Amino acid sequence: MLTGLDIFIFGGFLLCIMGVGIYIGQKENTSEDYFLAGRSIPWYGVAGSIFGTNISANHLVGMLGIGFSIGFAQAHFELGAAAGLLLLAYVFLPVYYKLRIFTLSEYLEKRFGPASSLMYTITSFILILVQMIAAFYIGSRTLNILLANTGIQFGYIGGIFGLIAISCTYTIFGG
Structure with a gap:
C-alpha cells in the first residue's frame, strides 16, 4: 500500500522528530528539566x-x-x-x-511513605507493560499491512522489536 516515496517521507519525518528530541534533550540537566521542561512551556x-x-x-x-x-x-x-x-x-x-513535586510517585512518598511509592511504581510498571505490549503489537500489525507490497517484510515480532527500539531511542535521548 505504501510507495517508496511514502516510506522516504515517513522515515525522514521520524528522523527529524528524533533529531529535534535529541537536540532539545541535551539541555535537560535535572528532573525538573525532564518532567517540566524547566517550567518554560x-x-x-x-x-x-x-x-x-x-x-x-x-x-x-x-x-x-x-x-x-x-x-x-x-x-x-x-x-x-x-x-x-x-x-x-x-x-x-x-x-x-x-x-x-513532579510525579505521583513523589506525592505518594511524601504523603504516605516510601512503601506506597514503591507499590504505585510496581503497579504502574505492570499496567504500562501490558498496554505497551498491545500498542506495539497493533503498531507492528499496521506496519506489516502498510508495507506488504513494498518488499519490506519483518513479521510481527520484528515489527514489535523495531518499534521498541525506535521508542526507546527517542525516549532515552530526550523525546
Missing part, C-alpha cells in the same frame, strides 16, 4: 503534551474498532478521561506545584 504546549501522551496506537486503531462495533457508547470512555484531566488540572496540579 506555555499552556498550549502543556495541553499538547497531555493530549499526545493520551493518544497511541490503541486509540487510533483499537478505539475506532470498538466505536464501530458498539457505537457511540464508546465515547463515554473519553468523556471520563476529560473529567479526569480536569480533576488533575484543578485539584492535583496545585498540590504538586505547592509541594514542588
